[in-house]
Amino acid sequence: MKIVVQVKLMPGAEQAAALRSTLRTVNDLACWVSQVAFAHGVPREYELRKHTYLHLKAQGLGAQAAQHVIKKVRDAYTTLHANLRAGNLGKPKSRRRVKAESKPIAFRAEAAQPYDDRCPSWQYDQHTVSIWTMAGRIKNVSFVCAADAFKVLQQYRKGESDLIERDGVFYLIATCDVPEAEAYEPDGFIGVDLGIANIATTSTGYQAAGRGLNRYRTRQLALRAKLQKKRTKSAKRRLKERSRREQRHVKNTNHIIAKTIVTEAERTAHGIALEELRGIRTRVRLRKPQRVTLHSWAFAQLGDFIVYKAKRAGVPLVYVDPAYTSQMCSQCRHIDKRNRVDQGLFICRGCGVVAHADRNASHNIAQRGENVWDAGRESRVPATP
Secondary structure (H helix, E strand, C coil), X not given: CEEEEEEEEECCHHHHHHHHXXXXXXXXXXXXXXXXXXXXXCCCHHHHHHHHHHHHHHCCCCHHHHHXXXXXXXXXXXXXXXXHHHCCCXXXXXXXXXXXXXXXXXXXXXXXXXXXXXXXXXXXXXXXXXECCCCCCEEEEEEECCHHHHHHHHHHEEEEEEEEEECCEEEEEEEEECCCCCCCCCCCEEEEEECCCEEEEECCCCEEECHHHHHHHHHHHHHHHHHHHHCCHHHHHHHHHHCCHHHHHHHHHHHHXXXXXXHHHHHHCCEEEEECCCCHHHHCCCCHHHHHHHHCCCHHHHHHHHHHHHHHHCCCEEEECCCXXXXXXXXXXXXXXXXXXXXXXEECCCCCCEEEHHHHHHHHHHHHHHHHHHHHCCCCCCCCC
């Protein structure tokens, strides 16, 4: 299982200048490669290398750095074309889609630059790393990270590491190949209903209320609007200080919720059943005041956290179809749109059962998880003699 560990670099003044100059140079050259690719109809990586490799070498890039710049550009176009095919950039001839298709992809000056294993060299005992730059290899660059992250980095680091600059601070994003624990045979499934009013509700009774997080988001939105309206130097400084603060808070909250759910499943020897919610933002139609709430809903991040934590713990996990889980009674299986009285109340029109709406949905998800698991499980029936 591939996970990433973020380490913060603590370079000296000369080292920081070399890293900054390297990022500026490779991203400027990536923009040039992107223009060449766009002019030639975005050829395959091997064909693109014929048009650009010698020029990159002449600009002072090493062989590996030049290869990574070309690969970074080709991967960016692959992602763009995948988004176009999926309709993520709008319908054909829409303004957003035409804008994306009509010009080459550009790279920010501080955008990530990938390095393979031969470019950075890690000294774990000294907490330092040496790394290739345009000014040559710089050595003894100190780094810091969390204690648990350092253990993972030391034991399982393998593959690429990306150098990025964020608000004047340099980071290395290291790939780690962590072995997955062997999954056990689950004794039932815990259904997890994801939502906005309640971030996560499980069939075992755990409920992560979204009231506090939604208030926090509303407060941050109002504060950003207030500071942006002032347009003074101090307001801009405050906005820069607060950038990504909401994102970090939401990420930390999702980590806590995911760990709670996976720990409960592991303790009770249960599996986890999640809803397949991909593409929900394109399917759902909401009034304008509700769109900010929907598009700030980090359900995909929470789902990804649950998945990777479950894999590390050996907890079986399945995805189920979310259709009608909020309208179906978990007792009699009766489906009716009117069963969902309001956001928090469920009253079955068939059997009259009264339940919390999200908890009822989580039971439906748990039952579907068992069906999915049984459908894909190997037969334990003895062979006929």
